[in-house]
Amino acid sequence: MNTIVAPSNTVTMSSREIADLTGKQHKNVLRDIGVMLDSLEKAGSDLSQVVRYTDERGRTSEVRLDRVLTETLLTGYSIPLRHRVVTRLQDLEKVSRHSMSLPTNFAEALQLAADVAKQNTSLHQVIQRQTPKVQALARLSATDGSICITSAAKQLGIGPLKLFKWLSDNRWIYRRAAFSAWSAYQPRLTAGLLEHKLVKVGKGVEEDLKVVEQVMVTRKGITHLATVMQEAL
Structure with a gap:
């Protein structure tokens, strides 16, 4: 498999950037480079990588x-100046190491396709895991404080009877006696998922109303239910 490295296999730095990083005048950096290259050339060093403009x-x-x-x-420069330039060189190397591989035969093409499919599957699984939380937040934004179970069922997009049954089966609510009003289990109250509230019921004149x-x-309960009941209901 051929590897394409961007932007280049060789990390280079210009004399102007060295001057900017070290705070030296560019002409002085050019002078230092000239002295160094003359010395290396006399020693028989390979200077083919040097580019002159x-x-x-x-x-x-x-x-x-x-x-x-x-x-x-840089060996002739101070430690702080060397540190600035070497740090910049490391940044450039990080860029140069970003590479991609292209298939050169049918087998490698199939392997690349399989790897891409695997990555897409993993991404799809992450999206599926996050979907309930996103939907829960959407439902939470639609609520205004605590709401009754019937209204909660509407927010969750399920039938009220189904929600009452689920809450009962999963020990969120219970009845003290047959046909009595529903009560919340203490752990759900302590967790802030449910609460008891006095409400007026009945129609007509004030004497016909009663408080139960x-x-x-x-709001916390709606968010939690939207998450845990995504697959349960």
């Missing part, structure tokens, strides 16, 4: 060095 008069206007030559140049205690689902 010239102006209209044929004078050197900029030089680009590879990492080895850049660090060789009713189980209410809190």
